[in-house]
Amino acid sequence: MSIVTPTRAAESPGPFWRRAHLTPYWLLAPAVVVTAVIVFLPMAQAVVTSFYDLILFRPNASRFVGFGNYIKLFNDPVFWTALWNTIIWIGLTVPLQMGLGLVTAILLNREFPWRGLARALIIIPWALPSVVIALMWRWIYDPNTGVLNDLLIYLSVVQGAVPWLADPHLALYAVIATLTWQGFPFFAVMILAGLQGIPKSQYEAAALDGASPWRQFRHITLPGIMPVLATAGLLRVIWVANSMDVIFVMTGGGPGYATHTLPLYAFIKARQNLDFGYGTAIAVTFTILLGSFVAVYLVRTMREVEK
Amino acid sequence: MNKPSTLRRILTTDLPVALIVLFTMAPFAWMILTSLTPSAQITSSGVSLSPAGWSLDNYWRLIQQTSFLMNMVHSLIIATGTMILGLVVAVTAAYAFSRFRFPGRRLLMLQFLLINMFPVVLLILPLFVLMRRFGLLDTHFALILANSTVAIPFAVWMLTSYVGAIPKSLDEAAMTDGCSRLTTLRRIVLPLMVPGIISTGIYIFITAWNEYLYALTLGGRNVRPVTVAIQTLVGEYQIEWGLLAAGAVVGALPATLLFLFVQRRLIGGLTQGAVKG
Numbered sequence: 001m002s003i004v005t006p007t008r009a010a011e012s013p014g015p016f017w018r019r020a021h022l023t024p025y026w027l028l029a030p031a032v033v034v035t036a037v038i039v040f041l042p043m044a045q046a047v048v049t050s051f052y053d054l055i056l057f058r059p060n061a062s063r064f065v066g067f068g069n070y071i072k073l074f075n076d077p078v079f080w081t082a083l084w085n086t087i088i089w090i091g092l093t094v095p096l097q098m099g100l101g102l103v104t105a106i107l108l109n110r111e112f113p114w115r116g117l118a119r120a121l122i123i124i125p126w127a128l129p130s131v132v133i134a135l136m137w138r139w140i141y142d143p144n145t146g147v148l149n150d151l152l153i154y155l156s157v158v159q160g161a162v163p164w165l166a167d168p169h170l171a172l173y174a175v176i177a178t179l180t181w182q183g184f185p186f187f188a189v190m191i192l193a194g195l196q197g198i199p200k201s202q203y204e205a206a207a208l209d210g211a212s213p214w215r216q217f218r219h220i221t222l223p224g225i226m227p228v229l230a231t232a233g234l235l236r237v238i239w240v241a242n243s244m245d246v247i248f249v250m251t252g253g254g255p256g257y258a259t260h261t262l263p264l265y266a267f268i269k270a271r272q273n274l275d276f277g278y279g280t281a282i283a284v285t286f287t288i289l290l291g292s293f294v295a296v297y298l299v300r301t302m303r304e305v306e307k
Numbered sequence: 308m309n310k311p312s313t314l315r316r317i318l319t320t321d322l323p324v325a326l327i328v329l330f331t332m333a334p335f336a337w338m339i340l341t342s343l344t345p346s347a348q349i350t351s352s353g354v355s356l357s358p359a360g361w362s363l364d365n366y367w368r369l370i371q372q373t374s375f376l377m378n379m380v381h382s383l384i385i386a387t388g389t390m391i392l393g394l395v396v397a398v399t400a401a402y403a404f405s406r407f408r409f410p411g412r413r414l415l416m417l418q419f420l421l422i423n424m425f426p427v428v429l430l431i432l433p434l435f436v437l438m439r440r441f442g443l444l445d446t447h448f449a450l451i452l453a454n455s456t457v458a459i460p461f462a463v464w465m466l467t468s469y470v471g472a473i474p475k476s477l478d479e480a481a482m483t484d485g486c487s488r489l490t491t492l493r494r495i496v497l498p499l500m501v502p503g504i505i506s507t508g509i510y511i512f513i514t515a516w517n518e519y520l521y522a523l524t525l526g527g528r529n530v531r532p533v534t535v536a537i538q539t540l541v542g543e544y545q546i547e548w549g550l551l552a553a554g555a556v557v558g559a560l561p562a563t564l565l566f567l568f569v570q571r572r573l574i575g576g577l578t579q580g581a582v583k584g
Contacts, residue, residue, distance in 0.1 A: 127566035
């Protein structure tokens with residue numbers, strides 16, 4: 001971080017401010033220095049590591065390979081599987097969370113006696129540790145004694161026990177269901193705040209003109225909450241893409257590579273194979289791919305700050 | 308719109324809301340029921356739905372046979388440490404962002420926003436390598452630093468919006484009376500920031516308490532917070548769901564209670580940014 005000394009002394013309101021030129025930088029220094037050390041230094045380290053063939057605990061064998069890890073990556077079928085899984089993972093989880101969140105928000109925006117209680121209860125998944133959520137759902141999905149199979153067999157939806165997390169065709173979707181459960185309250189709360197910002201008079205006017213509820217929704221509600229949907233959606237894409245703790249605890253990426261997403265693949269490579277060079281190369285590639293979403297979000301938010 | 312009848316309201320509002328609440332609460336309720344059913348009974352006849360089959364057996368075993376209480380202490384140290392570090396560096400930063408217009412302000416604010424977007428995995432691997440080099444692995448300090456990567460930028464942004472809501476005229480009045488910037492911050496702004504500091508601090512505490520991947524990677528043997536400890540309750544050969552559920556309930560309790568305590572104010576702060584757009 002370069003600290004720029006302001007030279008435009010004319011901007012200072014008076015002599016008693018003069019020495020205050022540097023004040024904001026001093027005030028910011030602790031936060032900037034700490035984040036530089038714990039975020040930017042490790043990130044630089046990550047980029048450097050990704051150009052090395054580094055197996056941890058064999059540090060003497062470490063050697064510079066240039067783009068070797070990245071070339072290896074593009075020829076690695078698991079990378080492409082993980083990339084595809086990441087796309088499904090984001091593409092299903094975020095819309096599902098948003099849809100369910102929207103329905104919940106619209107319901108919670110109505111008048112009913114236990115509204116406050118309902119709102120408090122619905123947000124609880126948000127406060128639970130991911131590891132608890134993951135284990136809880138593993139227990140629910142358990143093929144032998146899990147309650148989901150018991151329930152579905154009892155209702156005659158399925159004939160025999162379904163191995164939700166052990167079936168490569170089902171596992172990813174089972175985890176997506178869990179993440180939807182975990183994440184939809186966030187959308188509900190955000191959208192609810194947006195709904196409460198729409199003036200009631202607009203609905204009254206529309207009702208007077210004889211607009212059906214659906215038309216009111218389309219022409220008043222949806223435009224009114226569009227900015228919230230966009231911001232919350234972008235934030236969620238980034239968050240869902242990054243989150244790997246739930247998958248890691250539920251399936252560990254298995255069966256096979258069925259639930260590997262890119263960040264999880266990077267983590268597992270480094271954690272289990274101690275292949276930090278290749279692992280960081282995957283992480284860097286993933287960060288670059290995610291970068292476009294981050295850029296859009298940053299531009300939007302910074303525009304707000306300027307106002 | 309004419310007032311809908313009570314029956315219609317129940318059908319179109321109360322019932323769907325009840326279903327959604329059921330959907331959110333059922334897994335949690337199931338976990339609590341599991342934790343109350345003795346392990347032997349779970350394997351023989353399943354989770355007990357009636358209070359007759361309940362006991363605190365799993366909770367007793369959790370306290371007596373595992374180091375769970377010690378793990379709670381580790382979590383407490385880490386979460387409190389993260390909270391203090393995050394708040395201390397963020398308060399002055401938030402004051403600077405809110406009260407000063409200076410070259411580089413936008414860039415620095417952008418920087419703090421950007422940090423929160425970085426994939427954990429991009430930081431976790433190099434942090435492991437670096438902390439190993441400096442001999443920090445498996446210490447509370449390592450986990451406090453790692454959690455701060457999330458906590459500091461979050462606190463800076465939350466507190467900036469809180470300070471922004473405090474009228475500037477108060478500062479100006481204090482400074483005309485001869486207070487320096489720092490005195491103004493300490494005497495005038497800080498007391499008014501207390502509600503914001505409390506909710507931001509609690510949010511940091513919750514996130515740090517719930518954090519799992521850093522704890523797993525950078526902690527481990529000596530320093531083992533609850534999230535990692537719960538995971539280790541999964542036995543090697545057979546999963547003891549009763550014990551595990553008891554651990555999950557106890558481990559999730561502090562954060563959940565704190566969250567319910569501050570949720571209203573917290574949600575106001577969190578959603579503000581998005582709603583303004």
